[in-house]
Amino acid sequence: MNIESNQLLLAFALTLFAGLSTGIGSLVAFFAKRTNTRFLSFSLGFSAGVMVYISFMELMPQARELLNEPALLLAFFGGIAFIAVIDFLIPEEENPHEMHLTEDMEKKSKLKRMGVMVALSIAIHNFPEGIAAFTAGLNSLDVAIPIALAIAIHNIPEGIAVSVPIYQATGSKKKAFWYSFLSGLAEPVGALVAIVILLPFWSPVINGVVLAAVSGIMVFISIDELLPGAERFGQHHLSISGFIAGMFIMAVSLLLT
Numbered sequence: 001m002n003i004e005s006n007q008l009l010l011a012f013a014l015t016l017f018a019g020l021s022t023g024i025g026s027l028v029a030f031f032a033k034r035t036n037t038r039f040l041s042f043s044l045g046f047s048a049g050v051m052v053y054i055s056f057m058e059l060m061p062q063a064r065e066l067l068n069e070p071a072l073l074l075a076f077f078g079g080i081a082f083i084a085v086i087d088f089l090i091p092e093e094e095n096p097h098e099m100h101l102t103e104d105m106e107k108k109s110k111l112k113r114m115g116v117m118v119a120l121s122i123a124i125h126n127f128p129e130g131i132a133a134f135t136a137g138l139n140s141l142d143v144a145i146p147i148a149l150a151i152a153i154h155n156i157p158e159g160i161a162v163s164v165p166i167y168q169a170t171g172s173k174k175k176a177f178w179y180s181f182l183s184g185l186a187e188p189v190g191a192l193v194a195i196v197i198l199l200p201f202w203s204p205v206i207n208g209v210v211l212a213a214v215s216g217i218m219v220f221i222s223i224d225e226l227l228p229g230a231e232r233f234g235q236h237h238l239s240i241s242g243f244i245a246g247m248f249i250m251a252v253s254l255l256l257t
Contacts, residue, residue, distance in 0.1 A: 007137070007138065007141075008138070008195070010137060010141060011133075011134050011135075011136075011137025011138050011141075011144060011191070012134060012137075012188065012191050012192075012195075014133055014134075014137050014141075014144055014145065014147075014148040015130050015133040015134045015137070015148065015187050015188050015190070015191040016187070016188045016191075017148055017152060018129070018130075018133050018147075018148040018149075018151040018152045018155065018184075018187055019126055019129075019130060019151075019155065019184035019185060019186065019187025019188050020181060020184045020185070020187075020188075021151075021152035021153075021155040021156060021159070021184065022122065022155045022156070022158055022159035022162065022180050022181060022183055022184035023159060023177060023180055023181040023184065024152075024155075024156050024159060025155065025156040025157060025158060025159020025160040025162070025163065025180060026159050026160070026162070026163035026173075026176060026177040026180040026181065027177075038238060041230045041238045041239045041242065042230075042238050042239065042241065042242035042245075043153045043154075043156070043242065044153070044154055044157070044226045044227070044229050044230035044239060044242065045226070045227065045230045045238070045239035045240060045241065045242025045243040045245075045246065046150075046153065046242035046243065046245055046246040047150040047151070047153045047154045047222075047226050047242075047246065048150075048222035048223075048226035048227050048230070048242075048243050048246065049242065049243040049244060049245060049246020049247040049248075049250070050146050050147070050149070050150040050246040050247070050249075050250050051147065051150050051218040051219070051221065051222045051226070051246075052218070052219060052222050052243075052247065053246065053247040053250045053251060054143055054146065054147060054218070054250060055214075055215035055216075055218045055219050056215070056219075057251070057254075058140075058143050058254065059136070059143070059211045059212070059214060059215040059218075060072075060076070060211070060212060060215050062139065062208075062211050063075065063076075063208045063209075063211035063212040063215070064208075065208075066204045066205060066207055066208030066211070067205065067208040067209065067212065071205075071208070071209070071212075072208070072212050075208070075209040075210075075211075075212035075213045075216070076212045076213065076215055076216040077216060078213055078216065079212065079213030079214060079215065079216025079217045079220070080216040080217070080219065080220045081216075082128060082213070082216075082217065083128055083216075083217045083220045083221065084220060084224075086128065087220075087224065119162045119166075119179045119180065119182070119183040120183075122158045122162060122183040122184075122186075123182075123183045123184075123185070123186035126155070126183070126184060126186035126187045126190070127186045127187070127189065127190040127193075128190060128217055129151055129187055129190065129217070129221070130186060130187030130188060130189060130190025130191045130193075130194075131190040131191065131193065131194045131214070132147070132151075132214040132217050132218060133147055133148050133151055133187065133191070134190065134191035134194050134195075135194055135198070135210045135211070135214055136211075136214060138207075139207070139211065142253075142254065143254075146250055146253065147218070150246070151187070154221075154225070154226055154229075155184060157229065158183070159180040159181075159183075159184070160180075162176070162179050162180040162183055163176040163177060163179065163180040166179050166180075198210065227239060227243065230242065
């Protein structure tokens with residue numbers, strides 16, 4: 001499979017943008033007196049809708065053209081197993097999937113240690129997301145751009161989860177911002193790993209396996225992280241509205257391209 005250098009750079013740039021959006025979460029935590037739960041609830045639901053729609057309507061059909069049925073299913077559920085194992089190995093209290101409101105986090109003890117551990121946990125979670133965003137960019141920018149945007153949106157509350165305890169413990173906005181910002185670097189690192197390990201062996205079969213595995217990763221993230229995270233903000237109907245809106249807008253955008 002021939003991949004042009006400009007396509008490679010664009011895919012990497014999208015991954016870098018998605019990862020470093022954790023820094024936006026830091027800024028939100030510093031300048032907002034209270035967490036905007038309605039905005040986060042809708043946004044997380046919207047991201048889940050985008051990811052689920054793309055997974056089943058774009059990536060999986062493309063993968064099916066390149067793989068036989070057993071290989072397709074193995075790659076899809078292999079992607080789910082991969083991200084599920086990562087999720088299982090991280091303690092629940094420090095797991096970025098276990099979202100907390102800003103006001104709740106301020107009451108926790110040992111804030112600095114928690115902030116550092118959350119930053120490391122987010123970095124571990126962001127690594128496969130970086131591979132997903134990058135490899136999607138190698139196939140189609142029409143699909144990669146909304147994936148990158150969806151990942152960027154759900155990285156914002158993760159940035160808040162890192163910066164609040166660090167700031168409360170140290171009183172330093174600079175330290176809080178950099179911990180949050182650097183935790184997002186795992187996504188472009190994931191892209192670099194994909195460049196080094198996957199690209200030298202890139203073929204239609206590898207492409208199909210990656211597409212199906214990425215679909216599994218995104219479906220798991222949507223079900224395990226985004227929708228439950230939106231629910232925890234106490235805006236059930238708003239999160240579902242965001243989910244449906246994400247699918248609808250993604251469907252329309254793909255129809256028009």
